[in-house]
Amino acid sequence: MTEVLWTAKEWAQAVGGTLVDATGEHLSDQDAIAVHASNVNFDSRAIEVGDIFLALKGARDGHDFVAGAYKAGAAFCVTERAIDGAVCCVVDDVQTALEAAAVYARDRAIGCKRGAVTGSVGKTSVTQMVMATLKRAGRAHSAIKSFNNHIGVPLTLVRMPRETERAVFEVGMNHADEITPLSKFVAPDAVIITTVGAVHTENFPDGELGIVKAKAEIFDGLQPGGLAILNADNKWFDDLKARAEAIDAKVASFGESVGADALLTGYDVISDPDGDYARIQAEIHGQSYDFKLYTTGKHQAVNAMSVLLMAQALRVDLKVAIAALEDFRPLAGRGSVRHVTVDGKDITVIDESYNANPISMTATIESLGARSVSADQRKIVVLTDMLELGPDEAALHAGLLGVIEAQAIDKVYCAGPLMTNLWQIVPPALQGGYAPTASELIAPLKADLQSGDVVMIKGSNGSKAGLIAASLV
Structure with missing residues (x-):
């Protein structure tokens, strides 16, 4: 049996809302207790049977998706007005109601x-x-x-x-x-x-x-x-x-x-x-x-x-x-290590592609540098743009060269317009390859790989470092 997370009555009490049925009539206490929910969601595309749907207003108005969410199996919807064809808990503001329910859930x-x-x-x-x-x-x-x-x-x-x-x-x-x-x-x-x-x-x-x-x-x-x-x-x-x-x-x-x-x-x-x-x-x-x-x-x-x-x-x-x-095993893109075969070459992939900033870039490059490898193995960093760094973004990308050189990295691959600030100063002996986008870097990277390579991939979500990691593992 699915665990009851909320009843409609308890939710309405928590947020000070009014419960109405699919015709807009007030829901009786008995009926409100009988409406059970097992989860809460704000994405109508992810609604499952028994969810509460929150009609939040963002880039799109969640009220436009209430009918579809209820049809998909939502137990009831939290809205700022009654919606024909759906059981609703009507509140003044859905975000405020979510916050009130959060405090209630914490205290219960x-x-x-x-x-x-x-x-x-x-x-x-x-x-x-x-x-x-x-x-x-x-x-x-x-x-x-x-x-x-x-x-x-x-x-x-x-x-x-x-x-x-x-x-x-x-x-x-x-x-x-x-x-x-x-x-x-x-x-x-x-x-x-x-x-x-x-x-x-x-x-x-x-x-x-x-x-x-x-x-x-x-x-x-x-x-x-x-x-x-x-x-x-x-x-x-x-x-x-x-x-x-x-x-x-x-x-x-x-x-x-x-x-x-x-x-x-x-x-x-x-x-x-x-x-x-x-x-x-x-x-x-x-x-x-x-x-x-x-x-x-x-x-x-x-x-x-x-x-x-x-x-x-x-x-x-x-x-x-x-x-x-x-x-414990790390989530995808947060430090998982895989031994894989790419085009007949046995390599080690360190997937740090989930996100990046100067602190985490430095830490992961230092960690790669600290790994013990044999004389015939190469340590390779594959870097895509770090985003949301403000007016110092060019200098912060270029500043990665110091840690790269200090850690005896063998090859550097870069993708993205911001990474040009690093790529342009990487010594020719360390240059592996550059591409304007992450997807365009995949082919030259794969072509240059050698058996034994240890490849660390790092970049911001928005610069698609994950595409490179996925192409290898």
């Missing part, structure tokens, strides 16, 4: 421990790793993908069953004042700021300091006495620590810096036919641990330290959390 899950994750890079991977640990300990909840904005965070809350014991939420932003309301919706017991750097700087006149302030908004919803988990290796650690302590939050640190509460003390990449992995040594509150992590970027090993602190804060036994991390 009595005793649920909640965590929130933000940061300039690594939010989704860390959130998914935290979720892996929570699932080992009981009834857990998180978003099925990167739902981290003004719609995604409350949507994740309204999808949370009342019996949930632990939950984790990803929280993102492009501008100031976006994280505060999301943090207040979640009201977390613990938060992670993965790191802070030059991402979305085009929206912040005061540059990185503006981003620091925006990320620190995650503290605004933190429960009294809650825990702020901060990156001790980040240059803004002291600033963030002071901001957390100013609201009487507890602080725990992670990273490679001496004195960190969760300290990464060892990291080695092990090649394995079933999937490369990292062997991790760590000290958590002074206690030593040794475990595997099936994602080989060193930055992910550092992130794993924050995950263990979050797991502890949400009352997950540390041994249980470590066992969960050993079973």
